Amino acid sequence: MLIVYTPDGGEPERYDARSLRVSETAIAARTVDRTWPDLKNNLTEDLEAMRVVAWVIAKRSQPTLRYGDFDPGIEELTVRLDKDEVTRWAEATASFAWMEPDATPETVAAAMRVIPPSADDREHAEAVVERLAAERPKDETPSQPKSTGPSETPAS
Incomplete structure (x- = not known):
């Protein structure tokens, strides 16, 4: 800081x-x-x-x-915030934002909108936000409901 x-x-x-x-x-x-x-x-x-x-x-x-x-x-x-603090805050925010099932690059970027104005190096902060919002991380796919098998409805 x-x-x-x-x-x-x-x-x-x-x-x-x-x-x-x-x-x-x-x-x-x-x-x-x-x-x-x-x-x-x-x-x-x-x-x-x-x-x-x-x-x-x-x-x-x-x-x-x-x-x-x-x-x-x-x-x-x-x-x-210095560069390291910006990066840590943005990475944590993006990680959570990408967990949303309907997350898009726009919604992830919006989640990080308060970071660049708080940064000492605004250009660095904007680049970090842009990079983290550009694409969903490979290990951050939205969770899908798990199948519990075939429906058990009584036969008529």
Whole structure:
């Protein structure tokens, strides 16, 4: 998961939340008086969680950066999925979508429509969605009702 900080008029800065070290999670949690699991579980919606994680990572290259001095605007922080996360999410979604008996490439693509806007690399995400929706995987054929043998209706 990438936290993207785009300062007003500046170039986007990407902070990979998965790169945090244990000591950094402790610093982040202590700084905002929350637990690391709470911060981690709320990264996609909680600006304070995004801010503190980005700040901890930014401190690697700017050791004197104070938390109070790192205060992005509310429109300057967002969370995006990296390529691996996009691929895993799309593969899981497509796998489930193809299990539907009436699944088509269009319905499978529709099931994955929320993925490209969430991706850091939208072109990559669109290519993954297109590839996974293109054809039904060989091992994902829709289930057919199993025959129970000839009908047992009484003879008249």
